[in-house]
Amino acid sequence: MYQSLEQFSKSWIFKRNDPKVEPEDLLQICLLSEQRAAQIWRDYISDEQIHPDHLSDKDWPKKDSAKVPDGKLYWEKAWDSEEASLPDEVLTHFSAWGEDTTVFFCCHNELVFELPWGVFKRTWKAFLFLDNGPILVGKKKKQAAQFHTNGWGNLLFRGV
Template sequence: MYQSLEHFSKNWIFKRNDPKVEPEDLQAIRLLSEQRAGQIWRDYISDEQVHPDHFTERDWLKKTTSQLPVTKLQWEKAWDSDRAELPDELLVHFSAWGDDTTVFFCCHNELVFELSWGVFKRTWKAFLFLDNGPILVGKKKKQAAQFYSNGWANLLFRES
């Protein structure tokens, strides 16, 4: 179900001093096996497309009913700053999530990370080195966000 983070080709993002990922948080970040990642991707993201670049209007992320009235959020300024916290708009969007909520950071159908919301809030800067369209979803939660390399994110609601 899990594989070692050492198998991840970009594991350096978790080993940098800036942003620093504490050892106890690193232990809580789980890289899913490709098979389990595929299952999470199909269940939470898309059963037709394997990568964010290929989403179509049939995928829930592209439907206007999934998006909030104000859907765009600038994350890069907070990422570049000395501030450790997620941007306020993200914290508000995910305010129903407890720190123990299981979240999935989904890069594509074979690359999915599992961790708690509390750990993600502390390590988000490391994850956003992977900013080519990944989707953050919570287990059994409707709130979601998709991050883009242009420094923007879409705040979303998953379909049931």
């Protein structure tokens, strides 16, 4: 179900001093096995496409009905700043989530991380070194977000 973070070719993102991922948070960041990642990707993102770049209008993240009105945000400014917190728009969008809500940071069908929401909030800057369209979803939650390489993101709602 899980594999060692050491197996991840870019595990260095969690070992940097800036942004710093505390050891107790690192213990809660789980890299899913490729089989489990594929299952989460199919269940939460797309059962037809394997990468965010390939999502089509048939996939919920691309549907207009999934987009939050005024839900486009520029995350890179907060990422580049000394401020540790996620942008306010993101925190507001996910305000119904508890600290222990299980979240999946879905990069593509073979690369998915599982962790508690509270840990993601503290370590989000490390995760956004992987900014090629990953989608953040919560287990049995409708709120979601997608982060793009150009520094922009979309707040989304998915059917649960």
